[in-house]
Amino acid sequence: MASDRPGSNRLAAAAEPVVTELIELNAAEAAAKLRAREIDPGELFDAYRERAAADELNAFTWVAPARPEPGLVGPLGGIPLAVKDLFCTEGVPSQSGSRILEGYRPPYTATVVSALRRAGAPLLGKTNQDEFAMGSSNENSGFGPVFNPWDRSRVPGGSSGGSAAAVAGGLAPWAIGTDTGGSIRQPAALCGIVGVKPTYGACSRYGMIAFASSLDQAGPLARDVTDAALLLSHMVGHDQLDSTSVAFPGRIELPTAQDLKGIRLGVPEDLVAGTDGETGIEPGVRESFEATLRLAEGLGATVSPCRLPHAPHALSAYYLIAPAEASANLARFDGVRYGLRVAGDADLETMYSRTRAAGFGPEVKRRIMLGTYALSSGYYDAYYGAAQKVRTKIADDFRAAFTEFDFIVTPTSPWTAFELGAKTADPLAMYLNDFCTVPMSLAGIPAVSMPSGLSGGLPVGFQLAGPAFSESRLLDTAYALEQAIGFDGRAARA
Amino acid sequence: MLDRAQVLHVARLARLELDDDDVERMTAELSHVLDHVDRIRELDLDGVEPTSHAVDLAGVMRPDEPVPCLSREAALAQAPEPVDGGFGVPSPGPSGE
Amino acid sequence: MTDVTEYEPVIGLEIHVQLKTRTKMFCGCDLSFGDPPNTHTCPVCLGLPGALPVVNARAVDFAIMIGLALESEITPRSIFHRKNYFYPDSPKGYQISQYDVPICRGGRLGDVRIHRVHLEEDAAKLVHVGESGRIHGSDRSVVDFNRCGTPLVEIVSEPDLHSPQQAHEWLTLLRVTLRQLGVSDVNMDEGSLRCDANVSVRPAGGTELGTKTELKNMNSFRFLERGVHAEITRQTDLLRSGQPVVQETLHFDPGSGRLTSLRSKEEAHDYRYFPEPDLVPLLVTDAMLSAARDDVPELPAARADRFEAAFGLHPDRARDLAFRADQADYYEQALAAAADGRALAVEIANWIPHLVERIGSDADPAASRVTPEALAGLAAMVAAREVSRDAAREVLTTLVADGGDPRAIVERDGLGALSGDDGDGLAAIVDAAIAADPDAAAKIRGGNMKAIGPLVGYVMRETKGRADGGEVTRLIRERLAQG
């Protein structure tokens, strides 16, 4: 075995082909080999650690300086894990992509990260993200943009852009991110990997630096559906430190389905119809979407149009609710207990206002302003209150749709990865990225994004959404489709 | 639509210092976004119950049992101005709340 | 022109009560008082990024008990909101509180209606340190988060109080009620009971409310009374001179007796309340309600009524006893120890203040050396005229110092009552008193009974208080009638 050989330059020199082999293993395969002692966990960790340390995508904000202590056990056997910056990790920078938290090292670890460590997934590094998870391109990071491994002039999506790019680029076998309005699914789509937004409450939010509390959910980003299911199976579970967490009914099973017989897929015309207008779906994305629907039919599924009449208003409701909650969640960044402080010798209000002005980026400020306004005296009913009612209508729409359909399917993003800077001038244009992903967030239901093919050499994402806690069935369906699609992501890891 | 005075008022509530350029840009951008979100006013929402949580949970509580606290060193480790075992701040005027 | 309109004050109180749970409202930090700063904190109560609140079940139980004691309607499903404001004592930039759906609504205590009762969390403590901080030339304060997150119940009364004295008395009733419930230390000095007052005045007999001001955080009963009084005077003077009262928050400085405005108008607060998304609705189940009902003891007002009705105590005595649970408990134990408690109820009650006077008003009589049996025995001896009142006081002093049995002390110290059959020589002392003051004797014979005082005094001095005053009076009159 390689571990017999002494010398610290082993990985750099002699073991190059071994490294390539190691990183080409999917996590589930690697876990099996680790259990069979066919590969060494330290070697596997180092293979990824070296790649992450040499990161040219700016996907990582911190990389583990050394292998974890030996003796790590658990079903995941030592497969390294990339973790979105906003998960608190004790003693390790946890900055949520913000300069206001630059260098912040929390005294505790997020429940989900602890659970995965116990299951045998040690921390490989922290991944770049849009500041406080506000963004769809990762251009809002306080630590620089992330580049899409398929084309480095393009964005990886966001806000979990670092996690998605790291997995797609082979800098990590898998990663966790968070999804508030599409922040796992959309970057997964743009980077050609699988991303899951679980049912709200399935994964503990304790230790996740909050963006919008009623929407934030942790989830896996992985190379394939099996890896995503394996990772998710160790993330779910009730946490008494999170009042909104729920015991997951049953277990997340690893997917096995070979066909889709009897599966009824609904295509919401309210989201998918028409290629024109501001939310228009790119032709290449539509083609890939339609082709995937034909594949699904070929596997035995029925595909028919369905209605989600209020879904087109989801984006509006989302851009009131999320900023409103964020405006309160981000009030704690005040230069008193941790993080940046500016003008400490001025009066209190000046210290607050300058600290926050200096520490937050433009998008975060925009959303704080929007959310503060939506909650302010005289506007609450018209904005925040109304948005919460729209949320009820959207959840009702899904409930009705699920009486006739097993799953709702849409393109994940209307577009493939766009050029850096292409949408930064117009905040609203950027928000429209989330048109197909926010309805599920507002309803709290699970959704998966999986690659359905390439358009112009760039990955296209296919989204499947199901009723609350239908993750296992959802992933099973995605798995059957995945086998039929046969997407090849190796180009991005080269 | 938002005007400059409203932007300044909201910025004050949010404790965000904005310079003149910021105020101008923010006024335009927020107005643009609000134009879009204003569409929800077209919906008839009379009698609709608001949803503040997607999960149907209630009555979640913990027993009144102590858990270990942070050490004072850990609590103050990231403080910009640790003073006498506490967090130093510019003195505020009387009473905030 | 002088405005001679009579104005009447209208006062409502907002009381914050720290609950006596073991841990904080939303985290497992244990409560503390007087510990070194920032030694009772965790990610939740420090407002660290990523931390989440979880409701303390016991705090909810206490709030239900308070609601029941105040005859409130208990809300089966209430909601926590975020109240947003920036201040260094608020680590999250918002306080978790209740807003439009509080846990208790309505109710009454005594003759004052309750508006609502809600649960919330306490703020941190801010200590002003002047310029001694790291940064020179700038005024510094230091934040201590030990108190931050302590469970609070906020009780809001209706504006049913009409004088500072009435406010004082009602707050006293509320305090003893909460103390009886065992849900709080209700100590104003330590801040476990804090009171704000809403004050307005209106023409006497009017029904409309005038513009109110809010007096913040009066930290003693005396300051409450003085502050409210000062504010009523200020508002009345304003109206009499034709000036309007401005709605504002005021701070009473007990040193100068002055009221100062805390906030300028343009800084009007906008708390942007919205439902706390980190918490789910609070449920009060039937099981929780009935458990809380079982935990609510007899409350002071009801106890005072019972003492009055069942034992014939004077209303003031009944109230004094009932408002001090420890004294009332001791009293009832003494009654139970007496052979005929009913008959001795008033006598025993009369002896409690003497005991309190000797042990200190803050001390619990049950912790003294005087057992309830001993006090009951002493009262029985007094009632049976086996010992005079003066001598009994002396016995009580001995009991407080050394404990023991009152009858044994009386015998040991020879304090038994002197009787007029002259086995004790009392008749001879009465005769000596008459002989020593013939003027008084003549006046009494002439029908002026006021003159008997000096003769009784003489006898009491001579007997060192062992004689019974009534018996002495009887003997004097008897001797003079004979002679």
Ligand SMILES: [Mg+2]
């Ligand atoms: Mg309050």
Ligand SMILES: [Zn+2]
């Ligand atoms: Zn705590």
